[in-house]
Amino acid sequence: MEDRAETTVGEYVELEYQLTREDMRQALKARAKASGRAQRTQRFAVMGVAVLVGVSVVPLAKGEAPDTHSLVLAGFLAVLMFVLQPWLTARQFHKIASRNGAYSAKVDDSGVTVSNTGGSSRLNWTAVPHYAETPDTFVLLSGDKGVSCLTVVPKRGVREPADVDGIRTLLDRHIRRL
Structure with missing residues (x-):
């Protein structure tokens, strides 16, 4: 299997996961730091x-x-x-996020698509120009002053351990790490 950490243009990483309270805690902490809160x-x-x-x-x-x-x-x-x-x-x-059950996500050169039983959402890189990495997640953050939107991508949702590096490579290529 090829090493996905060195993703090339056109490659992607898929994930499947359930959000946990700890995911949300880490994401909200990262958001608070990014917003100055x-x-x-x-x-x-x-x-x-x-x-x-x-x-x-x-x-x-x-x-x-x-x-x-x-x-x-x-x-x-x-x-x-x-x-x-x-x-x-x-x-x-x-509690709100878990109502929609299991999530699937795809991170590629055009952005991130997140799907669940409630629907799907496509975010291009201009919608989430920043990200923070926590021990267990990547947190994609909106660019407004209050960082009003966030998208949580848990690392445990990857299919292969090397895919975590692949996500990081894609994010670093398109948006700024905080």
């Missing part, structure tokens, strides 16, 4: 911690005890927001 979230977390410290220090400076119930509640809400929220979002995206 991850940096804004980190800044917001730092500001939240600064406010919590400030709320604690002011009463201490006055010789009073800080309101520990408010601090515990605020800390609990911060943990929920930054830890549980991404998990819940990935769960919801997976």
